[in-house]
Amino acid sequence: MRILIAPDKFAGTMSAAEAADAISDGWRRARPGDTAVTLPLADGGPGFIDVLDRALPGATRRTVDVLDPLGRPVEADYLREGDTAYVESAAACGLHLLDPAERDPLRATSYGLGLLLSHAIEDGARRLVVGLGGSATNDAGAGMLTALGCVFRDAAGEPLPYGGAGLALAHSVEWHPRTRGVEFVAASDVDSPLLGPQGATHVFGPQKGADPRRVALLEQALGHFAEVVEEQVAMPGAASEPGAGAAGGLGFALFLLGGRRESGARLTCDAVGLDAEIAAADLVVSGEGSFDSQSLRGKLAAEVASGAAAHGTPCLVMAGRSDLASHPDLAGVHSVAELVGGPEAAMAAPVEGLTALAEKVAGEWRE
Template sequence: MRILIAPDKFAGTMSAAEAADAIAAGWRRARPDDTAATLPLADGGPGFVEVLHHALPNATKHTVRASDPLGRPVDADYLREGDTAYIESAATCGLHLLTGAERDPRRTTTYGLGTVIAHAVEHGARRVVVGLGGSATNDAGAGMLTALGHVFRDAAGEPIPYGGAALAAVAAVEGLPRTRGVEFVAATDVDSPLLGPHGASHVFGPQKGAAPRDVALLESAVAHFAATVEDRLDRPGLADRPGAGAAGGLGFAFFLLGGRRESGARLTCDAVGLDAAVAEADLVITGEGSFDAQSLRGKLAAEVAASAAAHAKPCLVLAGRADDATHPDLAGVHSVTELLGSAEAAMAAPVEGLTALAEQVAKERHG
C-alpha cells in the first residue's frame, strides 16, 4: 500500500515533521512493505515557515534579527520564493517564546513582526504572506504597524508604550506604513472578529495569560484603539471583518494595510501539493495534538479529509487526544491518550506514544 502521512503540529510536543516521522516509523514496524510518504502541514501558526521550506525547493531562507513579545532580541526566519515572502508571526510574537510567568498580553507587542516584514519589503518582496497563530500578543497589531511607520500618540502627543493595555491611551495616528505597495495575505483559519464575546480578547486572551479583569481591560483598550484608527484613517468596519481577531488582532492590522485573509490550511495544502499526493495514495493519515469537533470546521484536518474524500481515499486521524468527533470523510479517529491510558502518559512520551499508536493502527487495519 501507498500511505500518505500529512499531519499538523502536535502543539507543545512535536512539529508537523516530527509527528509525520513518528507515524511513518510506527507504520513501517507493522507493515515494512508499505510505502509511507510524509507531507508535514501547517495552518499558519507555528511551523508554517518550516513546512513551506520543505515543500518549496526554490525558496530561500532569510534570517532577521528582530525582537520577541517582550522586546528581547530574537532571530526570525522567513522564506522568499520569487517575489513572495512567507513569514510566520509566531517567530517573533509566539507564546512559546515566553515562560509561563512572562505571559501578559497587557505588555506584549508585535513590533518584531514588523521588523521582519520591513526586511522582506526592502529586499524586494512584492507579496507578503504572513501565517497568523500561536501569538502571545493582544495589541491589535499596533506594534507591527509602528515598526512599519505608523506613530500612535496619546493626548499629550507622546508615543504610546507597547502592549495591549496601552492602546486605551491612543488619541492620534500619524505616519504612513513603509510597505511600498506590497500585497498582504493573512494566512489564518481563525474567523473571529476583533471585538465582542467571540473576539481576540475574550476568546484568546486567557490562553495568553490574561486574568478575567485583564480581559475586560484589553477589550476596552482594543475597542478604543480600533475606533480611533478607523476614524482617523477613514477605514470603517475593519474590526467587524471575519479574521480581524486572529493572533491578538493582527488580522485587523493587515486589513488596515489593505491585506486580505486566506485559509492558512488551504494555502499550505495548495503550496505543498496535497491533492496530487492524495491522488497517488491508497490511504491518507492526518493528525494533530488535540482533535475535536472544531478540528472539522475548516482547520487542517478537515482540509486533508476533504481532499481524501474527493479522491475516494480513506482518511484516518491519529491525535494526541481526541473527543468523540465523527465525520463522514473519516475512516477512523485514534488517540495516544486512549492507547496509553492517560493524557499525562501521552504528554510524557509523545514521539514514542504516536509511533506505538501508528504501529497498532496498522496492525488492526491490515493485519
C-alpha cells in the first residue's frame, strides 16, 4: 500500500516533521513492503512557516528582531512570496517562548507580533497572511495594534499597560494603524468568538497560565475593551465573528484592521497539494497532540479526514491523547496515552510512544 502520513505538530513534544517520521518508522517496522510518504502539515499555529517554506519554492525566509510576550528580545521569521508575507503569530508571542512559571496572560503582550508585521509591511508586503495559534497572550491583539500605531488610553489619558489585565482600563482609542493599503488574512485554526464559554479566555486561558480567578478577570477585561473599541472604531459585532477569539483575540484585532478569516488548515493543505497526495494514496494517517472536540472546529486532523473522505480513502488519526473514540470521516482513532498507560507516560517519551503506536496499528491494519 501507499500510505500518506500527514500530521500536525504534537504541541509541546514534537514538530509535525518529527511526528511524521515517527509514524513512518513505526509503520514500516510492521509493514516494510508499504510505501510511506510523509507530508508534515500545520493549521496556523507553530510550524505554519516551516510547512509553507517547504511548499513554496519561490518564497524567501527573513529573520528580524522583535520582542517576546514579556518584552524580551527574540528573533522571528516570516516568509515572503511576491507581495505576500506569511507570518506565524507564535514566532513572536508563542507559548513556547515562555517557561511554565512565566505564563501569565494578565501580563503577556502581542506587541512583538505587531513589530513582526511592521517589518513585513516596511519590506513592501501588501498582503499579510497571519497564522494564529499557540499564543501565550490573551490581550485581544491590543499589543499588536499598539506596535502598528494605535494608542489605547485609560480615563486619565495614559496609555494602557501591556497585557490582558490592562484592557479593563480602556476608555479611548486613537485609531491610526500604519497599515493603509495592506490586506490581512487571519489563518485561524479555530472559529471561536472573542467572548463567552467558547471564547478566547474560557477555552484557551487555562493553558496559558490563567486560573479560575484570572479567567474571570480576563473575560471581564476583554469584554470591556471590545465594547470600547467596537464603538470608537465603528466595527460593531467584530468580537462575535467566528475566529475573533483565535490566539487570545488576535483574530479580533485583525478583523478591526479589515482582515478576513481563512482556515489555516485549508490554506496549508492547498499549498502542499494535499488533495493530489490523497488521491494517490491507499490510506491516510493524520495526527496531533490532542484529538478532542476542539479538533472538529477547523483543526488540521479534521481537515485531512474530510479530504480523505471526499476521495473515499480510509483515514486514521494517531494522537498523543484522544477524547474522541470515533469520527464519521475516520476509519479509526488511536492514542499514545492509551497504549503506554496515560498522558504522563506519553509525554515522557513522545517519539518512542508514537513509533510504537504506529507499529501496532500497522500490524493490525487490514486492507
